Amino acid sequence: MDVDAFVLVHRDTWDRLEKLVKNRRRLTGAEVDELVELYQRVSTHLSMLRSASSDSALIGRLSTLVARARAVVTGAHAPMTGTIIRFWTVAFPVVAYRVWRWWLATALAFFALVAVIALWVATSPEIQSVIGTPSDIDELVNHDFASYYREHPAGSFALQVWANNSLVAAKCIAFAVLLGLPIPLVLFQNAANLGVISGLMFQAGKGAILLGLLTPHGLLELTAVFLAAAAGMRLGWTVISPGQRPRSQVLAEQGRAMVSIAVGLVAVLLVSGAIEALVTPSPLPTVVRVGVGITAEAAFLTYIVYFGSRAARAGRTGDVEDAPDTLPTG
Template sequence: MMSAERFEAERAADWGELDAALRQAREKPERLGADGVRRLGVLYRAAAADLAFARRRFPGDPLLGRLEPLVLRGRAAVYGRTGRRQSVWQFMKRGYWVRLAERPWLVLAAWALLMGPALLGFVWGLVDSPTAAGLMPAEFQGAADPPVEGRDFDADEASAFSAQVMFNNIQVTLLAFAGGITYGLVTVYALVFNGLILGVIAGLAIGAGNGIAFLRLVSSHGPLEISCIVVGGIAGLRMGWALIRPGVLRRATSLRREALPAVEMAIGTVPYLVLCGVLEGFATGPELPVWFQAGLGFALAIAFWTLVYVRGSRATSRAGRSRRASPAAGRAALR
């Protein structure tokens, strides 16, 4: 027959892990990440079952006085409503980057779906420009001819162009995001299609000797703009994968679980799309040196993905290390 001491010895590691997770949720909840939140729920439900068992088998044992407060704290964290919500500034400062870093393999998949076709389109535009240009959609035909070197933009034209590009980029990114509801098929199409068009345009422009003009057209905003489209793809693939591989959950439940993080990523990307529109309207003309335009564009993209690593990946890694170390808390959580 199991004694209270043996029961506590067997379950203390999980109780200690729950205690550590609850402390982290109270002090720095953003470090838990999606996996940490799910693990917290699992630990709480297991502790609640342990409490019910202990009440039946060990009534009046001091163990109950230590386990009951832990379960109450867990219930408040899992089911209670918190009065402190993450502010917009806190989300943009850290939460957004954590969301992007939660699924590293989706980041790689989105980049591959965009840049793989872009590379093929670039080669196609170089080696078979008549066919590549002829098969491009009509709305992109003019884009194959970069602007004439030295052309000036007046303020009204630049402002209108900036607004047009801003809304177009938001539309492309949100299409990649919303396509997740189609099991990710529309997301994949949006990434592949836009990557192919980008590559073909680059191949046609460079093949025609207009490489410098092409750089003026895209380099100041293009790297960050591509990053934003990739983020929309990550959000869409996240929802699509939830439908394809729901695990033990129903597909509707799995989708709801991933929809909020995906929406947060899409909304959090809008300010960077606005920045891309401003740069495309005001930093693509001949007034600025092309080396400055290219340097500005790549610096912004590098800064963006550096933040994903520094504020996202590191926070996710710290949460993982904390979960692995927390069983060592064991008995200390209850004594």
């Protein structure tokens, strides 16, 4: 496509649509019909330019124009329920699905590190002596670890857990602006903590208690953290290697995807926190508590795979409809 010739041919159409949008409160019936027709036509122009041009300024201008025209055409009658349904069936799952390789790699690296640290702690009396005295370790593995889940009222404990887990996920998302470089450090700190306690518990013969208390909520909780970390690191990598499209365009798209991840994980971590406060310390048999955790994890992964793969096959990216293609500048 000759972009310059395309612009010359269609510039008057774009200018006319912009004029109608500006005068939206004073349009006649015929002008309203014209605005709808031009909106559809310019939307097609935008789609063609996105696939054929790397002119981010031109694409950004048309994206903004189409978004404004769409707001006029749809007005205030678009139901909020439609937006909510689209978020949970398209935007969040497809963004999570598209980062599955980063997500899986993050999980594998995390658990490998936990296993190495746990083995090191369990087989090294020198390391255990650095961690604490024998009486301190005995108190931890025989009392403190289990009592942690029972010493607070369920409601306040759920809120505390949700706030703590959300903070970890928020750090992963926020560190994306630093190319994602601090994210491995955040994961390392959490892996080290889990590895140390695992090593001490298994060395003391309390491995079953550890797994029985961590599995119900830990599967979903860690999955959410891995997703946040994966999305953050992918956004950081986008700055380094944007591919064939302009860096600003790709970065804007990935940045909006991070918003979807952040909002979606609020709900996921609420579920995880509720399980940790209500199921983990409950008198239910261990097999039932673990079953709740596995069921919640399986349900979440099935949800992501089903809706995410379906949206991906349909060519959806989870991005805001008619969103500008570049980051806003001052």
